[in-house]
Structure formats: structure tokens, C-alpha cells
Amino acid sequence: xxxxxxxxxxxxxxxxxxxxxxxxxxxxxxxxxxxxxxxxxxxxxxxxxxxxxxxxxxxxxxxxxxxxxxxxxxxxxxxxxxxxxxxxxxxxxxxxxxxxxxxxxxxxxxxxxxxxxxxxxxxxxxxxxxxxxxxxxxxxxxxxxxxxxxxxxxxxxxxxxxxxxxxxxxxxxxxxxxxxxxxxxxxxxxxxxxxxxxxxxxxxxxxxxxxxxxxxxxxxxxxxxxxxxxxxxxxxxxxxxxxxxxxxxxxxxxxxx
Numbered sequence: 001x002x003x004x005x006x007x008x009x010x011x012x013x014x015x016x017x018x019x020x021x022x023x024x025x026x027x028x029x030x031x032x033x034x035x036x037x038x039x040x041x042x043x044x045x046x047x048x049x050x051x052x053x054x055x056x057x058x059x060x061x062x063x064x065x066x067x068x069x070x071x072x073x074x075x076x077x078x079x080x081x082x083x084x085x086x087x088x089x090x091x092x093x094x095x096x097x098x099x100x101x102x103x104x105x106x107x108x109x110x111x112x113x114x115x116x117x118x119x120x121x122x123x124x125x126x127x128x129x130x131x132x133x134x135x136x137x138x139x140x141x142x143x144x145x146x147x148x149x150x151x152x153x154x155x156x157x158x159x160x161x162x163x164x165x166x167x168x169x170x171x172x173x174x175x176x177x178x179x180x181x182x183x184x185x186x187x188x189x190x191x192x193x194x195x196x197x198x199x200x201x202x203x204x205x206x207x208x209x210x211x212x213x214x215x216x217x218x219x220x221x222x223x224x225x226x227x228x229x230x231x232x233x234x235x236x237x238x239x240x241x242x243x244x245x246x247x248x249x250x251x252x253x254x255x256x257x
Contacts, residue, residue: 028048029046029047029048029049030048030049030050031046031050031051031093031097032093033086033088037062037064037088038058038062041060043057044058046058048097050097051096051101053068053069053100053104054066054067054100055068055069065083065085066083066085066086066096066099067080067081068099068103070103083099127178128176128178129174129177129178130174130175132220132227133166133174136216136219140154140161140162141154141155141158141159142154161212161215164208164209165213165216167198168193168205168209169209169212169213169216178220178227179227181217181232183232183234186232186233187236187237189209190206190237193209194239194240206239207242210236213233214231214233
């Protein structure tokens, strides 16, 4: 049986997606969790018929991201706010709809401000570990007036700290987003330093790296920077104790001493 023209149009309205970056005329569907789990041949957007403004963008890798389109009453322009990534256990279609309903209830001005703050926060947390390390080093070596009246670097031992940050933390995690560094990343790096992955095995270097990294992340979490919400350098496994080394001095060394 051949479906009628009306039936075919109805089918198209129900399933036609919108290519990423361009909203098609018939792109509205009823979003479902099953749809968000589909694997597609190209990145595609689906707009939700039940909740105007809500849409999901699905990549070829199967990652589905929810966003919300709205009009900024202050500028009269259409804007897009990021809501979150689909997760069958923690962020489903219904969760995304509820979030949009809540945002709509805030009113136009508050809604625009919320996404403006979100965009700024995302930009801050989009910095890499290497970028934050260099900012930290610049901050440490900036001359400030000391109690004796002299201008010296803010942290006078900054060169040693910079060395541990660059040689270990930057070398291993430099390209990673600073907000994505985990406690396991720091613990694994410590273990590798102790095992000799970065030269001579050294508990001392692992300890100094942890100290430098902890100061870095605490600094990055301070109000005004907010590059991270919390430091990953907490509750790390204890390092082995270091033991003093003893040896007999040579005659030349004794004379120098």
C-alpha cells in the first residue's frame, strides 16, 4: 500500500534531522534517549518538538550534546547556551528538558547573564596545564616590594619550582585541560618519577613535584582565576621516606671543606 502524500509529509516531519550548523525546515522531532544513542555518518542536530529551543547535536563518534537556543532580549539576537553531554545515567533527555524549563522561568535578562557567566567559566577552564604553568611562573617571578624595601621576585625560589612544574607536570600533562587533571594523574606521575621514568629514580623529585603542583592548583582555584574548582593534589598515597646518605670524604674534599 502506497502512503498518501499527507502521510509521507508527516513521516518527513518526524524523522528529518538538521545538518550541524543549519536548521532545516522540518528538523523538529520528539527527542528520546534512544535517538541520542544513535551512531550517525555525519554530525547532526535534532530539535525537540516538546521543548522549543532545546536541541541535541550528535557526532559521528556517538557523543550527544544538549544545547538551548533563545533570544537575548537585551540585544535582540539569538544565542545558544550549552547544557551538557547526554549520559543515560546522569543526564538524559528529560534532564535536559527540565533544565531548559528552569532556565526559561528565570526571565530573559537573568537567562542571558547565566549563559554569559557559563561562557566565561568555560573559557577559563579551557586553559591547558602548560598555559596555567606559564601564568603561575610569571606570577612567581614578578618583582614585588619586600619588607626590607628591595624589589625581588614574589617567590624568590621560583626557578626551582618552575623547573619541577615544567620538567614533570608540564611534560606529562601539559596538553591536558587544567580542569580535567585528576588525583590519579598526579599519583601516577609521582610513581613514574620514583620509578625513574624521568631520569634517575627520585623520591625527592616526586615530593618536590607534588609540592609545586599543589601550590599551582590551589593558586588556580583562587577567586578571580577559577581555572579549577578544586585541587586534585589531595589525599594522594604517601611517598616512601627519604633516608640520609652517608659516605667518606676524600682527602681533596676534606681540604676544600
